Amino acid sequence: MLEKRTLAKNSRVKFLDDKYLACDPLPDPENEKDLTTFITLWKESEDKTMEDAVQNCQIGENVIHAISRLLTEAQS
Numbered sequence: 871m872l873e874k875r876t877l878a879k880n881s882r883v884k885f886l887d888d889k890y891l892a893c894d895p896l897p898d899p900e901n902e903k904d905l906t907t908f909i910t911l912w913k914e915s916e917d918k919t920m921e922d923a924v925q926n927c928q929i930g931e932n933v934i935h936a937i938s939r940l941l942t943e944a945q946s
Contacts, residue, residue: 896929899936908933 897904912930917923 896932896936899933899940905933905937 897908899905912926915926917926
């Protein structure tokens with residue numbers, strides 16, 4: 871019984887990703903939920919200045935590069 875309790879307790883422990891610890895705002899390209907949430911929030915936000923627009927374009931480009939990298943790894 872003690873062994874089952876220990877196994878149940880250990881199964882609830884979740885290790886933090888390096889990405890989470892790095893406070894990276896980009897979504898995980900392997901996680902569809904992260905991508906969908908990111909795109910929805912990005913679409914709903916408005917750029918107030920030209921600097922915001924350029925920064926959001928750069929973030930979008932970084933997401934596309936991450937997805938392309940994942941696709942390339944999957945094809946090789």
